Amino acid sequence: MSTRFEEIDWRPTPMGDISLRRRRDPGSGADVYEVKLGDEFLMSSLFTAGEIALARLGLAPLPDTGLDVVVGGLGLGYTAQAALADPRVRSLTVIETLAEVIEWHERGYVPLGTELTSDSRCRLVQGDFFALAGDGGGLDPHEPGRRFHAVLLDVDHSPRHVLHPAHAALYRPEGLRALARWLHPDGVFALWSNDPPDEEFEAVLAEVFPNTESHVVDFPNPLQGGDATNTVYRAQM
Numbered sequence: 483m484s485t486r487f488e489e490i491d492w493r494p495t496p497m498g499d500i501s502l503r504r505r506r507d508p509g510s511g512a513d514v515y516e517v518k519l520g521d522e523f524l525m526s527s528l529f530t531a532g533e534i535a536l537a538r539l540g541l542a543p544l545p546d547t548g549l550d551v552v553v554g555g556l557g558l559g560y561t562a563q564a565a566l567a568d569p570r571v572r573s574l575t576v577i578e579t580l581a582e583v584i585e586w587h588e589r590g591y592v593p594l595g596t597e598l599t600s601d602s603r604c605r606l607v608q609g610d611f612f613a614l615a616g617d618g619g620g621l622d623p624h625e626p627g628r629r630f631h632a633v634l635l636d637v638d639h640s641p642r643h644v645l646h647p648a649h650a651a652l653y654r655p656e657g658l659r660a661l662a663r664w665l666h667p668d669g670v671f672a673l674w675s676n677d678p679p680d681e682e683f684e685a686v687l688a689e690v691f692p693n694t695e696s697h698v699v700d701f702p703n704p705l706q707g708g709d710a711t712n713t714v715y716r717a718q719m
Contacts, residue, residue, distance in 0.1 A: 643677065
C-alpha cells in the first residue's frame with residue numbers, strides 16, 4: 483500500500499515550477515499520478531480517455547502500412563502508449579519541451595515510463611514542438627525535412643487557452659500551414675482540447691485541411707460526479 487500523498491519530484495523550469503505527485507484515491511485505493519505546472523493541473527492518471535482517444539482517432543483514417551507518428555507533449559505517456567498499441571506504427575517520435583518530464587519516464591517515476599523507453603519504436607526528444615513545427619528543419623531534429631503520417635498534439639488546454647503565448651501562432655492558418663508541411667499526402671493532424679468544440683477554430687482548420695472533424699470524448703468524472711468531456715479535432719490533408 484502506498485502512502486496517501488507523495489511529491490515524487492519538483493523542479494523549477496523556464497515555464498514555471500513543475501511537480502510530479504502521487505496520491506492514493508480514497509474510493510478505489512489506486513495510485514493517482516498528477517503533474518502540476520505552477521498552480522495548474524496539467525495531467526492526471528485519473529483522466530486519460532481524451533489522451534487515448536487522441537491517438538486512436540488520429541490514426542484511424544490512415545492506411546494499413548508502416549506509420550511514422552509524432553506526438554507533441556509527453557505528459558504521463560498515455561497518448562504515446564495508445565499510439566504504440568497500434569500495430570501499424572513503426573516509429574514514434576515524442577517531442578517534450580521539458581527535460582524533467584522525459585527524465586521521469588527514463589527513471590521509471592511514472593507508470594508508463596519503462597514501457598515507453600523500452601520500446602525500440604519510441605524516441606523521446608527534448609525540444610519545443612511549436613518552434614520545430616514552424617522551423618524549416620521540421621519536427622525531427624535528427625532528420626531535417628522528415629515527413630510523418632500523423633501529428634498528435636496535446637500540450638495546451640485548448641486553442642484558446644495556451645500554456646505560453648508563443649504557442650498561439652500554431653492555431654492560426656499560417657501556423658497550421660507550416661505544420662502541414664511535415665505531413666505526408668493524406669496525413670493527419672489531431673489535437674486534444676479540454677474545451678468543447680470551437681466553431682472559430684474549426685473554421686481555421688478548414689482553411690488549411692480539406693477534411694476536418696471534431697469528436698467529443700465522454701468519460702466519468704468521479705471527483706465531481708457525472709461525466710466530463712474533452713474534444714479531439716482531426717484534420718486530414
